[in-house]
Amino acid sequence: MAPPAATIARKRKIHxxxxxxxxxxxxxxxxxxxxxxxxxxxxxxxxxxARRSPPWYTLPxxxxxQVFQYASYPLCDNTFTPMPAITWLLRSALVxxxxxxxxxxxxxxxxxxxxxxxxxxxxxxxNAQGPSSTFNYKSKVKYLEIEATYILLxxxxxxxxISLDELIRVTPQVRGIxxxxxxxxxxxxxxxxxxxxxxxxxxxxxxxxxxxxxxVRLLKWKWNLNxxxxxxxRDSYPWTVLKDLHSEAPFQTLRSLSIVKYESKQAMTELxxxxxxxxxxxxxxxxxxxxxxxxxKLLPLLPQNLESLRIASCSALTSDxxxxxxxxxxxxxxxxxxxxxxxxxxxxxxxxxVACPLLEIFSMKMTFFSPYSTSYDAEPxxxxxxxxxxxxxxxxxxxxxxxxxxxxxxxxSAEVFLRSLIxxxxxxxxxxxxxxxxxxxxxxxRDRASYRDRWIGRLQNVFLxxxxxxxxxxxxxxxxxxxxxxxxxxxQPGPPPDSQNVPCRRSGLRRKANQQLNHVAIPKVILxxxxxxxxxxxxxxTRRSKRLKEQEHDANYSDRATSPGLADQSKPGHSxxxxxxxxxxxxxxxxxxxxxxxxxxxxxxxxxxxxxxxAENQFSERDFLDExxxxxxxxxxxxxxxxxxxxxx
Numbered sequence: 001m002a003p004p005a006a007t008i009a010r011k012r013k014i015h016x017x018x019x020x021x022x023x024x025x026x027x028x029x030x031x032x033x034x035x036x037x038x039x040x041x042x043x044x045x046x047x048x049x050a051r052r053s054p055p056w057y058t059l060p061x062x063x064x065x066q067v068f069q070y071a072s073y074p075l076c077d078n079t080f081t082p083m084p085a086i087t088w089l090l091r092s093a094l095v096x097x098x099x100x101x102x103x104x105x106x107x108x109x110x111x112x113x114x115x116x117x118x119x120x121x122x123x124x125x126x127n128a129q130g131p132s133s134t135f136n137y138k139s140k141v142k143y144l145e146i147e148a149t150y151i152l153l154x155x156x157x158x159x160x161x162i163s164l165d166e167l168i169r170v171t172p173q174v175r176g177i178x179x180x181x182x183x184x185x186x187x188x189x190x191x192x193x194x195x196x197x198x199x200x201x202x203x204x205x206x207x208x209x210x211x212x213x214x215x216v217r218l219l220k221w222k223w224n225l226n227x228x229x230x231x232x233x234r235d236s237y238p239w240t241v242l243k244d245l246h247s248e249a250p251f252q253t254l255r256s257l258s259i260v261k262y263e264s265k266q267a268m269t270e271l272x273x274x275x276x277x278x279x280x281x282x283x284x285x286x287x288x289x290x291x292x293x294x295x296x297k298l299l300p301l302l303p304q305n306l307e308s309l310r311i312a313s314c315s316a317l318t319s320d321x322x323x324x325x326x327x328x329x330x331x332x333x334x335x336x337x338x339x340x341x342x343x344x345x346x347x348x349x350x351x352x353x354v355a356c357p358l359l360e361i362f363s364m365k366m367t368f369f370s371p372y373s374t375s376y377d378a379e380p381x382x383x384x385x386x387x388x389x390x391x392x393x394x395x396x397x398x399x400x401x402x403x404x405x406x407x408x409x410x411x412x413s414a415e416v417f418l419r420s421l422i423x424x425x426x427x428x429x430x431x432x433x434x435x436x437x438x439x440x441x442x443x444x445x446r447d448r449a450s451y452r453d454r455w456i457g458r459l460q461n462v463f464l465x466x467x468x469x470x471x472x473x474x475x476x477x478x479x480x481x482x483x484x485x486x487x488x489x490x491x492q493p494g495p496p497p498d499s500q501n502v503p504c505r506r507s508g509l510r511r512k513a514n515q516q517l518n519h520v521a522i523p524k525v526i527l528x529x530x531x532x533x534x535x536x537x538x539x540x541x542t543r544r545s546k547r548l549k550e551q552e553h554d555a556n557y558s559d560r561a562t563s564p565g566l567a568d569q570s571k572p573g574h575s576x577x578x579x580x581x582x583x584x585x586x587x588x589x590x591x592x593x594x595x596x597x598x599x600x601x602x603x604x605x606x607x608x609x610x611x612x613x614x615a616e617n618q619f620s621e622r623d624f625l626d627e628x629x630x631x632x633x634x635x636x637x638x639x640x641x642x643x644x645x646x647x648x649x
Contacts, residue, residue, distance in 0.1 A: 057098040064102035068092065072106055079182060080114040080147040101135055108140035114147055116156040123162060126170035141171040143220065145178045148227070152179065153200050164202060165210035176220030176256070184224065184260055184290055202227040211250040219255050222287075225268075226261040239268040246279040254280045256308075258287035270294075274301035285335075289313055299325040308335040313369070315342045315381070323348040326355035334358055339365040345382040346406075346417070349392035359395040360430075366405040367614045385409040386417055394424045400433035405614040407439035411451060414440055414609075418455050425462050425599040434463055435606045439613070452609040463602040 056064070072085035086107065093103035113119040126138055144167060150156040152164060168174065179202055202224075211218075225239065245251060257280065259273070277283065278301070285308040288298075294316040306329065311317055317338075326333075326348060333356050338344060352359075368378040385408050386392075394401075401421075406414075421434075436459075440448055 057096055061102055064099065065105050068103050068106035069109065075107075075110065075112045076114065076145070078185070080112075080145075080180075082112050082114065082118075086112060104135060104137075105140050108137055110143040110145060111141060113145070113151060116150045116159070116162075119146070119151050119162060119167075120159065123166060123170065138170055139173045141174055143176040143178075144171065144174060146180065147182055148179050148202060149181060149183075152202055163206065165204075165206040168207065168210040168214060168216065172214045172216065174216055175218060177218070178220065178222040178258070179224055179227070180222070181224065181226070184226070200227070208245065208248075212248070216250050217253045218250050219253060221251065221254055221256070222258040222260065224260045225263070240272065242268065242276040243272070243279050246276050251280065253282055255282055256285040256287075257283055258289065260289045262288075262291045263293055270298040271301070274298050278303055284308065286310070287312075291316070296321040300328065302329060304329050305332060307332055308337075309333060310335075310337040310339070311341060312337070312339040313341070317341045318343050319345050319347040319382075323351070323355075327351060330355040330359075332358060335361040337361070337363045339363070340368055342368050342379075343381045345380075345384065346386045346392065347390060349386075349394075350390060351393065353393035353395050356395050358397055360397055360399045362398060362400070363402040364404065364406075366403075366407065380408050382408070384413070386413040388413055388416075390416070392417060392420045394421065394428060396427045397430055398428055399430050401431065402433065402435040404435070404437045405439065406437065407614065408441070410442045411440050411447075414438055415455075418459065422458060422462050422596060426597045428599065429601065431463065431599065432602055433604045434459070434602050435604065436608070438607075438609045439611055440609060441611060448609070448611060455609065456607045458596075459607050460605050461598070462596060463599045464605040465600055465603055 059067075068089065072089050075083055075085055077083060089103050089107045093100045093107075111122055113122065126141075129137055146152060146164075150161070152161050154161060164177075164179075168177075223242075246254075257277065262273070274297075277286070280303075283303060284306060286302070286306055287310040289310070289312045291314040294314055296318075299321055302325070311322075322338075322344065330336075336356065336359060366380070368380065370378050385406060388410075390413070406417075409417075418436075418438075421428075440451065443451065
């Protein structure tokens with residue numbers, strides 16, 4: 001059937017109109033192909049911001065890998081629960097082709113293996129990899145951190161546990177293996193404790209055969225001495241052959257070793273364990289954790305090339321044995337971590353500076369845990385944390401000091417301890433992190449409050465940085481172009497003496513830079529007691545009243561807060577001369593202390609002084625606040641029930 005004549009005429013008219021009026025071309029922006037594609041992806045509204053963003057996709061693979069590793073750490077928390085960073089890495093791998101491999105490499109570097117279904121999925125994925133795979137996923141796995149309860153020991157959802165040698169055979173580039181039990185950590189000892197009451201065999205002959213066949217060279221390893229029970233299976237290894245295992249090629253390259261759950265009832269003695277540790281020529285980091293017994297024979301037999309030592313949850317470790325070890329083996333230590341040791345006090349700090357001249361990180365956590373959840377045995381086993389008259393010394397190379405839950409001492413001993421830090425401030429020029437949590441006993445709450453205000457103010461005055469840290473990259477934040485080379489008039493009568501023969505543009509730029517530097521946050525200069533009050537003090541903060549200064553700071557700030565120099569220098573139009581610059585470390589007057597050295601280089605100074613007893617679960621006020629349930633409010637007499645006459649009874 002032919003179309004009607006009216007329809008044919010309408011189509012011809014539309015066609016003639018389209019031919020007669022050519023479509024206007026849209027104005028094209030002068031963009032490169034990359035910018036145009038980026039604009040189409042991001043949209044019209046954010047084109048200006050998009051063009052300012054750096055071209056991340058042009059960075060080398062090694063740089064992008066470090067960026068993704070830094071941004072996604074950690075992939076699991078302390079309980080091996082997966083973190084949202086895993087999903088973020090997967091999404092980042094889908095952004096563009098240049099992001100795919102570095103994002104996946106950061107994910108496979110130490111792949112999360114919990115829940116057990118994820119571990120089985122990884123094993124199946126690596127077994128299925130062939131020549132047609134986009135990336136070599138097997139070579140990307142460098143470290144394996146495994147919670148062994150439902151992955152290596154027990155069934156999960158009806159599935160048998162995985163054999164560790166299967167994982168080793170599909171990860172030929174693995175550099176470290178750590179097998180953990182959540183119940184071995186003191187904080188989580190009640191979790192899965194019944195399931196792991198009698199752990200099975202993990203370190204078997206098939207696992208060591210897989211290490212030999214794949215020619216793995218390990219850098220990090222963790223022994224859990226509670227896993228292997230000799231005689232349970234024919235495939236189990238006795239601990240007496242630990243020295244022979246360390247002498248083999250896979251373990252000769254070890255740099256970090258952890259030994260967990262040592263007990264004297266095991267067949268291996270501390271002497272055998274020391275020989276096994278000495279068989280590792282490249283060992284530099286040692287971690288001893290959750291030792292039920294310690295006779296003091298192991299530490300003197302350790303190698304002297306250790307750089308990092310961590311001893312945690314060793315209730316038999318005393319200050320005498322540690323002091324002897326540090327005097328003979330502490331010359332190369334750079335990191336010392338002592339956590340949850342019930343018998344360890346601070347007496348070893350007497351010769352600390354001499355014994356550990358290269359120490360950089362020192363940390364102690366004195367929160368203790370009962371070995372059994374049905375009893376309470378979390379009190380210190382030492383007489384006093386620091387005896388009266390004991391003066392601690394501090395290595396000059398320290399960068400971080402973190403001492404938590406210091407207790408069982410009196411105000412006099414704590415004062416000697418805190419004063420030793422202040423007196424050592426001229427030598428602790430590398431210190432950047434200072435955290436102290438102190439509990440004082442034997443004084444009333446009023447004396448404790450004044451004690452706290454005095455010492456917290458002094459420590460913050462001496463160590464806390466009052467200005468932003470210096471910039472590590474010395475380059476301008478904006479490109480130096482002709483627009484920036486303009487002459488700026490300043491309040492000074494003329495150009496600086498050293499710029500008389502400099503061209504006008506350069507001298508103008510210098511004057512502009514000097515003017516901009518006047519508004520940069522410069523460390524506050526602490527005036528000494530003998531200095532003149534008219535000495536210039538560069539500070540961008542306006543002067544406040546003496547009453548506010550006394551409320552916000554310690555009494556030592558009030559003397560310099562009302563100084564005429566501060567009032568003059570805090571005016572917006574004031575600029576300082578090069579000759580009036582103060583040295584970075586100056587002296588301040590303290591009541592009864594004479595001259596104090598102002599360190600002023602610590603980014604973190606966190607001091608707490610109270611009388612709280614440390615507990616596993618620390619409750620606060622919000623834990624005792626009752627919230628009214630909706631629908632259960634108090635009756636106000638206005639229910640409006642019909643027929644009740646307005647009475648409640």
